[in-house]
Amino acid sequence: MNEQMTPLEEIRHSSSHVLATAVLRLFPEAQLDIGPPTATGFYYDFDLDHKFTAEDLQNIEAEMKKIIKENQRFQRKEVSREEAVQIIKDFGQETYKLGRLDDVPEGDTISFYQNGDFIDLCAGSHVNYTKKIKAFKLLSIAGAYHRGDENNKQLQRIYGTAFATKDELEQYLTQLEEARKRDHRRIGKDMGLFHIDEAVGQGLILWKPKGAVIREQLQSFITGELNKQDYKQVFTPHIGKLDLYRTSGHFPYYQDSQYPPVIDRDCLAEFVSEGCTCSDLSNKMDDGEIDGYLLKPMNCPMHIKIFDSEPHSYRDLPVRLAEFGTVYRWEQSGELNGMTRVRGFTQDDAHLFCTEDQLQDEIKGCLDLVKTVLGTLGMEDYKVRVSLRDPNSDKYVGDAENWEKAENALRNAAKGLGVPFAEVEGEAAFYGPKIDFIVNDVIGREWQLGTVQVDYNLPVRFDLNYTGADNKPHRPVMVHRAPFGSMERFCGLLIEHFGGDFPTWLAPEQLRILPISEKVYEYSDKLYADLKAAGIRVTLDNASEKLGAKIRRAELDKVPNTIIVGAKEAEEGNVSVRSRFDGDRGTMKFEDFKTEFLELIASRKLQLKK
RNA sequence: GCCCUUGUAGCUCAGUCGGUAGAGCGCGUCCUUGGUAAGGACGAGGUCGGCGGUUCAAAUCCGCUCGAGGGCUCCA
Numbered sequence: 001m002n003e004q005m006t007p008l009e010e011i012r013h014s015s016s017h018v019l020a021t022a023v024l025r026l027f028p029e030a031q032l033d034i035g036p037p038t039a040t041g042f043y044y045d046f047d048l049d050h051k052f053t054a055e056d057l058q059n060i061e062a063e064m065k066k067i068i069k070e071n072q073r074f075q076r077k078e079v080s081r082e083e084a085v086q087i088i089k090d091f092g093q094e095t096y097k098l099g100r101l102d103d104v105p106e107g108d109t110i111s112f113y114q115n116g117d118f119i120d121l122c123a124g125s126h127v128n129y130t131k132k133i134k135a136f137k138l139l140s141i142a143g144a145y146h147r148g149d150e151n152n153k154q155l156q157r158i159y160g161t162a163f164a165t166k167d168e169l170e171q172y173l174t175q176l177e178e179a180r181k182r183d184h185r186r187i188g189k190d191m192g193l194f195h196i197d198e199a200v201g202q203g204l205i206l207w208k209p210k211g212a213v214i215r216e217q218l219q220s221f222i223t224g225e226l227n228k229q230d231y232k233q234v235f236t237p238h239i240g241k242l243d244l245y246r247t248s249g250h251f252p253y254y255q256d257s258q259y260p261p262v263i264d265r266d267c268l269a270e271f272v273s274e275g276c277t278c279s280d281l282s283n284k285m286d287d288g289e290i291d292g293y294l295l296k297p298m299n300c301p302m303h304i305k306i307f308d309s310e311p312h313s314y315r316d317l318p319v320r321l322a323e324f325g326t327v328y329r330w331e332q333s334g335e336l337n338g339m340t341r342v343r344g345f346t347q348d349d350a351h352l353f354c355t356e357d358q359l360q361d362e363i364k365g366c367l368d369l370v371k372t373v374l375g376t377l378g379m380e381d382y383k384v385r386v387s388l389r390d391p392n393s394d395k396y397v398g399d400a401e402n403w404e405k406a407e408n409a410l411r412n413a414a415k416g417l418g419v420p421f422a423e424v425e426g427e428a429a430f431y432g433p434k435i436d437f438i439v440n441d442v443i444g445r446e447w448q449l450g451t452v453q454v455d456y457n458l459p460v461r462f463d464l465n466y467t468g469a470d471n472k473p474h475r476p477v478m479v480h481r482a483p484f485g486s487m488e489r490f491c492g493l494l495i496e497h498f499g500g501d502f503p504t505w506l507a508p509e510q511l512r513i514l515p516i517s518e519k520v521y522e523y524s525d526k527l528y529a530d531l532k533a534a535g536i537r538v539t540l541d542n543a544s545e546k547l548g549a550k551i552r553r554a555e556l557d558k559v560p561n562t563i564i565v566g567a568k569e570a571e572e573g574n575v576s577v578r579s580r581f582d583g584d585r586g587t588m589k590f591e592d593f594k595t596e597f598l599e600l601i602a603s604r605k606l607q608l609k610k
Numbered sequence: 611g612c613c614c615u616u617g618u619a620g621c622u623c624a625g626u627c628g629g630u631a632g633a634g635c636g637c638g639u640c641c642u643u644g645g646u647a648a649g650g651a652c653g654a655g656g657u658c659g660g661c662g663g664u665u666c667a668a669a670u671c672c673g674c675u676c677g678a679g680g681g682c683u684c685c686a
Contacts, residue, residue, distance in 0.1 A: 051613085054615085140614085142614065144613080145682055145683065154683095155682095157613090159680090250686070256684090517644055518643060519643070545649080546645090546649060547646060549648055566645060568645085583646090
């Protein structure tokens with residue numbers, strides 16, 4: 001297959017060949033795997049006993065520059081399979097390339113690209129001469145499993161990027177630099193929003209007072225929207241009996257990603273008296289013989305139990321149970337990342353119990369909510385993925401007819417959203433299809449935010465029923481939905497979205513009063529008390545500094561609004577208003593300012609720093 | 611979990627060849643009473659992530675360990 005790449009892809013793809021050429025010059029014993037272009041650059045995977053160092057990277061880069069200067073020509077060669085094997089052997093790259101050759105389907109064209117002495121099995125395409133690579137940079141070294149399988153050998157991957165011009169490369173690098181400044185881990189620390197403490201545990205977020213304000217504001221905003229849609233709030237505990245999660249299937253099927261169970265006292269005592277070893281205990285866990293409690297990995301079983309605690313008529317449906325429910329999952333240590341990938345998190349969870357006929361509307365309601373909330377926050381840059389079943393797999397529960405209905409309901413709802421969406425087969429959960437919302441973080445990584453999932457499975461496992469118009473029991477359909485995923489991830493991405501410049505309604509500190517001198521303290525104290533009483537998150541900067549210094553500090557602290565008061569203002573009951581978003585706004589009556597400010601907060605106005 | 615990198619004051623970082631720590635910012639006190647992004651003086655703060663080893667002597671060299679970062683794998 002001769003794939004035609006875009007000009008930029010060709011540059012990057014060719015850069016990766018030049019990279020491999022340089023590595024082989026410096027480390028002839030290296031075995032090559034693959035080196036494709038990516039969305040932001042390129043990489044090449046090498047198998048080599050020598051561990052690449054930062055200096056190696058510099059040397060390799062220098063060698064690449066030489067090769068580019070040599071202006072080698074990229075030449076395509078189409079060969080038979082036998083010739084291909086011979087070329088690979090002659091070039092001494094049997095370890096991985098023969099396997100890669102086997103991947104080329106019988107009947108497809110087998111092609112190599114040669115530049116100078118270097119030759120690589122490759123479908124193409126490439127630039128014609130190495131000098132066409134005008135701007136590239138090697139960025140990092142990383143481990144990567146051969147064929148992405150952790151059972152295979154881990155190779156060394158060198159990442160780099162390349163652009164058509166030096167300017168574009170520079171621009172990309174500064175853009176990366178700028179983005180890193182908005183990293184929620186950086187800002188979270190600087191602004192005192194959250195803390196992760198070794199002594200508490202990896203991936204466990206401590207929300208500091210300022211971060212807690214943001215979370216609280218978001219939660220009350222979301223709750224208000226839920227109430228409009230007639231959701232009912234519930235609360236459930238952090239642990240539940242193992243049997244509950246055996247019934248739901250979570251404990252047996254997802255043990256690896258859960259904290260081990262809290263073993264029941266009596267059960268533990270019995271094992272101790274039997275002289276159980278740790279490995280016995282571990283086996284009993286696998287076999288499900290132990291009794292105890294599980295830190296909940298999901299809220300649904302508890303919400304199901306609330307639903308099932310009383311009989312339901314079709315007239316009661318849909319029932320919508322919502323909770324900011326905290327769940328715990330044992331994520332691999334290498335996967336943890338600030339607030340975006342953690343081990344304990346609070347989902348903006350809800351479970352809807354409805355009839356088949358109501359399904360479509362319920363899904364639409366969920367999507368409307370997402371649109372409203374993300375719109376208010378100005379987070380328009382998200383993708384929607386509709387995850388469907390793999391038609392050739394039998395790993396799914398429920399009958400095909402229900403799947404068909406659920407998938408159609410989701411697809412129709414997604415269409416109505418007015419946002420581009422992709423359908424992906426084989427990505428569905430085992431119990432039903434889903435819609436996911438995906439956003440990018442500042443360094444381009446994709447994160448799944450919320451999800452809306454249709455579930456025919458759990459109502460069966462828990463034998464849920466409602467009485468229909470025909471006076472017979474019917475099975476409800478469940479919708480799991482957490483439109484923003486978790487408060488942790490959502491806030492993390494929100495920090496990056498705003499770069500710490502939160503709109504006034506969300507800002508931990510909404511307003512700072514800057515008295516110009518001690519002479520006006522009486523006046524500034526009065527304003528402070530007044531605004532505080534009005535529920536505004538206001539502070540007073542009584543430091544013995546000049547105004548310029550106080551303004552500077554307020555800006556560095558990212559306080560969205562300041563009012564400056566001196567003798568002039570005190571005399572006339574005025575304040576001089578300064579906004580982080582709009583700059584110096586001049587003088588106005590304090591009462592007018594206060595009214596306007598309260599309105600600004602109540603309207604949850606979106607404010608963006610230019 | 612795996613590979614690579616990394617860990618010095620609250621933050622950002624310096625610390626050459628091993629000779630028991632330094633800067634800026636921040637913080638505290640005092641002076642200064644000021645008009646839209648840094649007024650001045652003085653001062654307090656560190657078992658150099660932890661444990662062990664080599665050495666007369668370790669922030670520095672070695673081993674182990676914990677955490678963090680970038681990837682890979684995983685993500686109901």
